[in-house]
Amino acid sequence: MKTQHNCTRSFINALALRKWLTEKLLPEIMKKPTMSTRDILSEVRKTWRLEISLDKGYAVRRMAFDKIHGTYKEQYARIIDYAAKIARRNPGATSLVTHAGGRFERMYVSFPACTNNFRYCRPLICVDRAHLKGHNTNQILTAVGRDANGQFFPIAIAMVEKECQKIWLWFLGLVLEDLGGRQASISAIMKKQHDPADYVDDCYKPSTFLKHYSGEVHGTNSPNQWPVTGLAPLLPPPL
Template identity: 40%
Template sequence: MAYRAKAYASDEVEGSFTMQYLRLYDYGHELLARNPGSTVKVAVEENDGKPVFLRFYACFKACKNSFLLCRPIIGLDGCFLKGRYRGGLLTAVARDANDQMMPLAYAIVEVENKDTWSWFMELLIEDLGGTEVCSSLTLISDQQKGLLPAVQNLLPGVSHRFCVRHLYANFRKKFPGKNLKKLMWRAATATHPQKWESEMRSIREVNEEAFRHLVAIPPRSEVLTLNLFQFVIILSYSLYG
């Protein structure tokens, strides 16, 4: 009874999830009317002869134009939606000339996997000028399994770096401790191969297994550090650069 009362009150204050999803087409048309030149895609699937929402993509015209003045770096990330209908939110974010974050595009999808990332990336690439333009960019993300093959298929050879914040989140599950954390970040922020080698030797002296775990990650991938929320970027060199 308490749950139903809370759900009813939430619908009255915030609006019903069901009604909001039913009006996605209206929302898409409103975006296009207020932002001419933008890209809005709504994908549905048939269920008993009725359309059921599947995916939604939006990229504003102002963001497309502004990206021409941004650094040639794009951060990609996704998260789970915890509403009534679940799903996932995919985002592409750049950093503008004023050193601030600028959202490029976002999408709501049924799940975060290779298929949905490919769908999102195809639309994003088209909005940013095509494969030729995007192949010269640097992409930064976590090691999401669906994203990596999608990028490799659509933009083979593109520079792709991993966020060290996400790498450490996985690393500390096996190798906790402040000392190893400090050594890992020193290696990740090293700006010369010799410095990187020195920090990796220090890690090996502390924990051989931790060293093997990190050395298995290509240095070219791990040495670019990105916090997707603050976009603090440190450019580094690799042993094989």
């Protein structure tokens, strides 16, 4: 009979189901909404002395967030209600959702607490975009100002299907309306690969400028080369 064993203990348990782990970890995730996948792996290791894969940890986190916030589809099903709630809670806010064929397209939000107080900021608007992570492949467009302390001051934000000239014009048009309408002049700092003329109103484009001054103004030569009209010469104004 063998009295000594040299076999190792395995902490990997494939029977630790995602649903069971989600139910056990849900209260902890609700208390710590920023809990990452690796935090979940660490919590499982500490509480049950189990090793689960990174994929299973991610799935548990995703299932927990679906229970807390609703699934991906459930959240988009309420996005129009969400926009309406923003408008009701913030009179004067712009909360706009567009859709095509019953499918979400883009959303724009600005709050009067931001747009009304922009007049106290420096007369400069910075715009940028960023990709969303996760299931959503849309992009975020933002417009911010700079306050008297040199800090960023939020003006408006939008979630759009992609970045292109048409959508930038849509976004910037809404921003200008929320700030009180179009101004007489505009200055822009652009990336090298962008042409500012593609993003401004037609009245600012060089082509419009050239149309206004398309007629030629010809100079005159010296007086001795002027033609004689034959009319009586005029007297100067009285002194």
